[in-house]
Amino acid sequence: MIHLTNIDKYYDSKFQRTFVLKAVNLEVKEGEFLSIMRPSGSGKSTLLNIIGLLDEPSTGEYSLYDKSVLNLKEKAKVDYHRNFMGFIFQAYHLIEEMTVYENIETPLIYKGVKSHDRKAMVADLLDRFNMVAKKDLFPTQLSGGQQQLVGIARAIIGKPKLLLADEPTGNLQSVQGEMIMETLQELNKEGMTIIQVTHNEKFAEYGKRIIRLEDGIIRKDLINQIAHVPMIN
């Protein structure tokens, strides 16, 4: 599904070129749950942004379903964002002036989904995440975990094929983090391709495959052989 070939991302300052990503080659198949690991500043987010078409690589090739998606026009990008991928963020980035319901509904508005259908779709998700009672609350009235659930609901309401999560648990306590990870895992089981960026070993292991990124270079790429067993220790 995703093909990254020799991706470089660098910034030129006066005397030197700083690489954020260097010669990244990555293939992600449909239905994968990929965790990108390692400390902040190693270019994980940049990689995710490039995959999410929010940023462009300096050099290299990127194709989705064998179609190059570099130098896309604004309109085409918007189309991918609308119909193909969803995003989750560390800081949730819910719109504070809007209720839970309205936040989840937002992506549908520009997809041209009718108001009546929107209601049904949002209601379904609220039900699934056990948040029906909270639908008229504002984000600030929710706990971090709940906010991130809303974030996930918003990301998946458009039924994207690819879900990109940038440190989805970074601001959460571990119990809430686990809840979020389990939700993601479940979505993956239903067939959604997920790429997450994390610096948390434990949460990285929810992924079926883990990549370690160091100084912009993929150091390790391992497939989880064992199905994940929640650790209780």
Next chain:
Amino acid sequence: MIKHFFTSMYRNIERDKMFTFINLTNLTIGFTTFILLGMVVSYEFNYDKSNKNFDRIYRVQTKQEDSYPTNYCTFSPAAIRYHLMADVPEVEKALIMREISAGQGSGQFFTLPSGAQLFEKYGYFTENAIFDIFTINIKEGNTTNALVEPSTIALSETLQQKLFPEGGAVGKQVVIGKRYPLTVTAVYADFPINSTMRPTYLVSISTYETLAERKGFRDDWTSIDNDNYVLLKKGTDPRLVDSKIKDAFKNVKNFEKSTPYLYPLSKHHLSPNGQSDTLVGLGILSLAGFLVLILSCVNFVNLSLANSTRRASEIGIKKVVGFPKKAIAAQFLTETVVVTIIAMIIGLFAAQAASPLMAQILEKNIEYRVFENGQLLLIVLFTGLLAGLLSGLYPAIVLSSYNPVKVLKGKLFVGTGKSLNLKKVLTATQFSISLFMLIVSFILYNHVNFILNKDLGFDNKNIIYSEVKVQDSIDFETIRQKLLQHPEIVDASFSSTIPFQGNIGGYVTWEGAAQDQREMISRNYVNYDFIPTYNLKMMAGRNFSKDYPSDNKSCIINETALKVFGWTDPIGKTITLFGTPYPVIGVVKDFHPYSVHNPIPSYVMFLGKEELTGSKLLTVRFTPGNEQKAQELVTRELEAFVPNDPFEFKDFKVIFYLDSAISFWQSLKRLFFMFSVVTLVVSSIGLFGLILFTTKRRTKEIGVRKVLGSSVFSIYRQLSYEVFAMLGGAILVACPAAILIYKTMPGAYKEPLSSLVFLVGIALIAIIAQMTISYHVIKIAVSNPVKALRYE
């Protein structure tokens, strides 16, 4: 989707009430000001438009090129109406109007039912065509021959109510000037307030011809003292008519250099006589209105940008979930336009509420009606939309093109120096506008003070005057001696004109003049006491004196005339008026015979007969503080001499302050002062908001600095430095612009610009800026740094 826009907007408004309040107040002030000024300007521009024939009505005026400067006289001779206009096929109707006067000024006395005398201004001798040319609403009687017969009069409704409170005026008689009975033939609705000419009564021109025994009136080419109007046929180019009538005076002796020309009704109010005061004034006002609106829009843009950090995550998310850039821009634009429209609507109501204040400032008896002025509403709506779009466009473009990656990481403004620079430019614009308004209002203030306090060349205090029209002839010295018996009376004189009241022109030649050299002078027939009564200063020679019997064949000229004639030794030189030579016996220092707005003309005084007869202006000087008493005394004494002729003494101050130039500039000064205060308020709001948001954004930085032990002073210094750099730019823009306004201000006499005007303006703005900065810095200084660091 639209619902989504509005929900989002509503929530944003609700969430940050302070921001919304500042923004809305700011915009509302801008709109209120704009609408108020629009109201005034539109009112002035709609003068005389109630006439259906507005576009086709012209007054025939006379251009006199042998006067310096070229004189544009609103009057023309009666023959123009009866001969010239009758021969021009493009003229549909011609009309003569002649202001009725009891003396030099306009007006006549009516006998009220109680027997008392009522002085009514603005009466005209005219003819029936007035009903065809002007749109006049008849209340009673008919118009087919209302003003044909001699001794017929048509009354305005207001006058009819005074004279015939019980109604049914048509067919009844009114007595004017205590002696002339006239028959009422019609009653018409009062002319609208915004008409240049508002006759309170109309008397048939044939009345004038019989009463004044002016048989040759219709063939008179030389008395330029009538208002002649014409109604041109539809589609006629007035220039064509101008070219046909331009040679009319060719064969009239002494008038060869005069040309009649058409002056459209549309210009009668705005530039009467080609004088541009009103237009310039309205121009300055419109400019002020636009500036205040622009100022508040700039504020709006500034505040929106400053506040946009708060909207960052909303924008980022929307982009990420696939809202096109256009939709986000449209959302912000919609928000701006809606807020602007709300402000506009509040502004409309506020302006309507404030309109009586406006009328008071302008000293006009006007009821402004914003909601009935379709034209104005349209302009306001258009400007409102435009202002909303323009002030929304930039923030919309900037906000919608934020890179979502950066936005969502909270790195909105880091490294994008561009938008900050624009903000600086906008703030500098604000400073420029406020400074400009402030300086211009100082300039106007100075100008008004200047013309009010200008040395008129005569003593205008402690004088009362009256127009008297005496049928018989009374020895003036007898009256004068009688008056002088009272210790309150200092002096008394009579003359055919007095300063600011009346004007008689005439062409003279003088000793040493070239062959065909002539000069239009102002002449005045005075008595021996005129110069002492007005405290005119002699420059050379002497006043008229009874010791010199030949003085009734001599004259006194003013300083300007002396310069024009080019004499070094004026005494004994002669000037020639209508073929008669008059030797000069004295020169008076220049004084203002008309409005201080106009240059002082060449002025010549002749000695009149020492008897009160015909129409004269009587001036009495009294001892300070005795105005009331003097008025009573003089009225009582004079009544004994002229029991049959009505008169009324007035304080000289009245005509001085009623002088159109003075009242006009005074209104303008007051208006402008008010609006520069508004400007200051608006820009303070802007500055306050801007610094509020800047410091909010910097709270964390400042907190860290404080923890590290940095002084509040360094923060203060940095903020001040930024603000004063912008102020510097503003000075460079505002000062030249204000100078330009000063230069376009009409008027023969202007006070030289003083640098104080600029310094005070700059100082005031600087103080306000300082105060705003100080307020915020103090707030930060006393705040707890820990709190600041916990922010977010």
